[in-house]
Amino acid sequence: MDLPQLGTNLLNRVPPRLLSAAERYLKSVPLLRNRLEKETDSMLAGLEGDLKPYRGQLPTFATLPTQGLSHEQVLGEMSQMKEKEEHRWKDGLVSGAVYHGDSEHIDFLNRVYALNSQSNPLHADLWPSATKFEAEVVAMTAHMLGATEANAGRPPEQHICGALSSGGTESIMLAMKTYRDWARETKGITRPEMVAPSTAHTAFDKAAHYFGIKMVRVPVGPDYRADVKATRKALNRNTIVIIGSAPSFPHGTIDPIEELSELARKRRIGFHTDACLGGFVLPWARKLGYPVPEFDFRLPGVTSMSADTHKFGYAAKGTSVVLYRGTALRSHQYFTATEWPGGIYFSPTFSGSRPGALIAAAWASLVSTGEEGYLDATRRILETADAIKRGIRAIPGLHVLGEPLFVIAFGSDIVDIYKVMERMSARGWSLNGLHKPAAVHICVTQRHTQPGVAERFLEDLRAAVEHVRANPGEKGTMAPVYGMAGTVPFRGILSDLLKKYMDLLYKV
Structure with a gap:
């Protein structure tokens, strides 16, 4: 050393x-x-x-123009930027980011958006279509994540329910705010704590920061999954919720949700499954015969979930679904004001006005894709991910972290993996750098299932590793930051x- x-x-x-x-x-x-x-x-x-690549290439506006630009000029400048930016994700050179990307699908969602561009569910009397779309997106997502089994024999107020948010971070923050308020009202807890594995998304830290909840991080095991024993030891009288990921963002591994949620159930506290990445993949992977452990509302200890429609649900950015076991729990998410001179006010999520067009696009994506569409997309993604995992393991000096399905993290004990990532960037790839331990990951999407993309990735990765091994003294630009x-x-x-x-x- x-x-x-x-x-x-x-x-x-x-x-x-x-x-x-x-x-x-x-x-x-x-x-x-x-x-x-x-x-x-x-x-x-x-x-x-x-x-800032457009400096000097396109006009810059630090103040409003004296006379507004023509529609043609605005659209022309946007088209120039679009042409420069879209080739990497269209060609499948990006980890995650764009999860579908087919031109026909994008054009369809754009038409849906145009039809609903003025709608706002805050004004349900004007746009009842927006509330129809939202309620049905929530119901379809809940059904996919075990609501039918969870609801069986239970009264309607105990059925799985939820709401749409602007993305995974808001879904997570809404859930944590809900548990804080629930615990304060029903348990008298004024110094709330949440317990999460070290790999849980940093949106939970953000929620802890915003809502005055103490974050208690516990280690993961050598398989990069949450340590159940360490989680049990971290619980105390102020714990309001336990977190598990399905899968985790860094390494793509699924935490032992069944064991973790049982800890929560026995202590009568909340358990949140973060399925922002996996919510629209794991149910279909299970149907395709992949070894997917239980992670959703089929487990009695799971009391809330998050699943992103704008990821593998193939909706436009940004929508996500947050789900709860029963309306009593969800009610703590809501905000109401009854004494305001402006009238009675209420909103289900953080935003007041919300883009009804994005909600409509989420609905349109789900109903146009259907079960068969999600099954086919998932099959192609997982087959491509399997090929990439085999290829990475065959490169001397690289190893895959854990046993992931479609988010594949890899590291090295021989070369600086951040320099490898930088060489991949030079070849056009945009990958995610991780640390603790140092690693890089690629989240496999439909863009990577195009012919030749996986082969190009592995060929470029082999060349990048060889270059770093041959030039260990190169510093690079981003490698020092990571x-x-x-x-x-x-x-x-x-x-x-x-x-x-x-x-x-x-x-x-």
Whole structure:
């Protein structure tokens, strides 16, 4: 082990409180603070050109034009940007992001959007079509995720129900807010905690931050699935909900939902299955004979779920479904105001006005695809993923993490995997960098099932690994950022870098 790595390992053993104090001290010394700012500014300057490619090519608007542009000019400029941006995802060079991408399907959804562009479910009296579409999307998704079995013999108020949100993050945040309010009202818990594996989506941290819930992260096992024993130990009288992923975003593995949800059921607390990625894949994978463990409302301990219609449901961005076991639980998601001078007000989700056109597009995608369409798409995706997994395992120096179905994470003990990712970027690929451990993943979509895409991916990956092995001294652009993210013990410094990156996105 080299000295920098030894130093990092030692620092990682220092109590977080001492590290935080040391970080505050470092940032309070002007010389050190200026050095840090200079280093981060230099790093971000190297990225600015990639993030702002239209400077000098297209007009820039920091103020409103004196006279509005013609429709033809606006559409012309947008068409230029579209042509520059779409080839990578159309050719299947992107991990996730676009999950269907067929031109006929996109054109169909665009027509649906145009028909419903003015609708808003906030005004249900004006657009009852929007509430029809939303209710039916929720019902179809619930049925797919075990509602029929869960509802059997139960009164209507205990049936699986839900709502549409703007995406997986909002679905997760709505569910966590719901558990917070439910626990406060029914259990008197004022210092709520949630227990989640280290691999659970960071949207749960966001919910904890926004809603004053303590996040308790527990480790995963060597198979990258949640550790049931560690989860049990983390529970206490303030725990309001346990989290499990089906599958997890980083490694594509399915947590032991049955065991985790039983812990929750026995303690009479909530259990949320995050199926944002897998909700529209796993039910069909099971029907196709793949070994999919129980993860949905067929398990009595599962009390809520999230599933993204805008991922493998093939709807337009951004819609997602959040589901609950019973209307009593869902009622804690709602907001009502009865004393406002503007009248009685209520909304089921965070937004007041919502885009009815996106809800209509989600409905149209589900009913036009149908069970046969989802089965066929899932079969092609999983067959392609199997070919990619075999190919990765055949490349000397690479290994697949865990036993994933369609989100495939891979790492290396021989080469810097971030440099491999950067070489793949140079060949046109857009993959996801992971850390703890260092790895890269590809989320297989319908774009990758096109002829020759999987073969090209593996050919380029072999070439990238060979290049990095032959040129270990190359630094690259993004590789140092990912490397720092996995090793820097001072999390505030890394957080400051990310905030500066977001500032850069807003520069005109």
